[in-house]
Amino acid sequence: MRRRQIALAAVVAASLSAAAPAFAADDATDPDERVVISGDTVIGPNQVSGDVFVVSGDVAIAGRVDGDVVVIDGDVALRGVVQGDLATIAGKATLGAGSQVTGDVIYSDQRPLVAPGSEIGGEIREEDWSDIGDAPWALIGAAALWIAVSLSLLVLGLALVALFPRTAAAAYAAAESQIWLSVAMGLAAVIGLPLVAGIAFVTLVGIPLAIVVGLAVVPLWALGYVTCCYILGRRMVSEGPNPILAFLAGLGVLRVIALIPIVGAIAWIPAVIVGLGALIVAAMPESAKAAPAKG
Numbered sequence: 001m002r003r004r005q006i007a008l009a010a011v012v013a014a015s016l017s018a019a020a021p022a023f024a025a026d027d028a029t030d031p032d033e034r035v036v037i038s039g040d041t042v043i044g045p046n047q048v049s050g051d052v053f054v055v056s057g058d059v060a061i062a063g064r065v066d067g068d069v070v071v072i073d074g075d076v077a078l079r080g081v082v083q084g085d086l087a088t089i090a091g092k093a094t095l096g097a098g099s100q101v102t103g104d105v106i107y108s109d110q111r112p113l114v115a116p117g118s119e120i121g122g123e124i125r126e127e128d129w130s131d132i133g134d135a136p137w138a139l140i141g142a143a144a145l146w147i148a149v150s151l152s153l154l155v156l157g158l159a160l161v162a163l164f165p166r167t168a169a170a171a172y173a174a175a176e177s178q179i180w181l182s183v184a185m186g187l188a189a190v191i192g193l194p195l196v197a198g199i200a201f202v203t204l205v206g207i208p209l210a211i212v213v214g215l216a217v218v219p220l221w222a223l224g225y226v227t228c229c230y231i232l233g234r235r236m237v238s239e240g241p242n243p244i245l246a247f248l249a250g251l252g253v254l255r256v257i258a259l260i261p262i263v264g265a266i267a268w269i270p271a272v273i274v275g276l277g278a279l280i281v282a283a284m285p286e287s288a289k290a291a292p293a294k295g
Helices: 005-016 129-134 137-163 165-177 179-201 207-236 243-257 263-283 286-294
Strands: 034-038 041-043 052-056 059-061 069-073 076-078 086-090 093-095 105-107 124-126
Touching: 041 052, 052 059, 059 069, 076 086, 093 105, 137 165, 137 207, 137 243, 165 179, 165 207, 165 243, 165 263, 179 207, 179 263, 207 243, 207 263, 243 263
Parallel strands: 034 052, 041 059, 052 069, 059 076, 069 086, 076 093, 086 105, 105 124
Antiparallel strands: none
16 A cells, blocks of 8 residues: 555645545446545445545545545544545544444554454554655645646637637737736736725725725736736747637746746736736727827
8 A cells, every 4th residue: 555655645635636626425337536625425235336535624534545545634533444544634433333444554643543343454653744756746836836826827828719709819919909007007007906905904994995996906917827828828838829829828828937946936016907907908098098109
C-alpha cells in the first residue's frame, strides 16, 4: 500500500479537483474514485466506490471501497469493506462490527475505535503526517492555487466568449481604438471600487453598500482578466479567429506568465486594468468616448 504517500496524494488529488463540485453524498454506484473538497460522503450498503479522498468532511461507509480511504479533516464511520488502507489525519475512524479493512488503519490525531467482530488485514499505526517525506508543501500549495485559479478563469472566460461574443468583440475594439481611455477607466475601477467600499464602511448607513461593493470586486477583477486574455489572444492569432481559440491562446500566455515568481503577480494588475477598462469603454456611449479625445 501507499502508506506515507497516501495523504500527499489526497492533497494533490483534491487540488486538481478544486474547481469541480463535490460528489453528492447519496450518488448511485460509482466505480471511480471520489474526491471531495468539502462535505460529507456516504457510501451506502449497495454502493461501490474507488479511492475516497476527502479534504474536509465526515465519511460513512456501509458499502465497499475498492481502494484507499484518506480523510484529512473529518471522521470515518465504517460498517462495510475497505479494500486498501484507511487513513485519518485530523479526525477519528470508527470500525463497526463486521467491518473490514484489508490494509492498514493509519491515524495521526485520534486512535481508531475498533469494535469486536471487525477485521483489519494490516496493522493500526500512528503517523506523524507533518514529516511526510519532507514534502514541499509550499510548492504543492502554490501549484494547487495556480490550478484552481486557472480552471476558474477558464470557465469564466469560455462563458464570456461563448455566451456574450459581441461584448467580447466590443471590448477588443475598444482596446484597439482607445487603449489609453481603456487604461484610465480600468485604473479608476480598480482603485475606485475598493476606495468606495472603504469609505462606505466607516458609516453605519453605508455598510450594506460596502459589503455589496466588496463582494463585487473579485468577480469584476476576474472578468477584467479573462477579457484581457481574449484581447491578447485576438492580437496573437490571424484575422477572423474563432473567439474561443483566441481566448485560450491569451489565457495560456498569461497563465504561463503567472508561474513566474513576482512577475506573475505583477502581470495580473495590468491585465485586469486593460480588460476591465475595455469593457467599460465598450459600454460607454459614443459621445462619452469622443469627449476625452476632444479635450
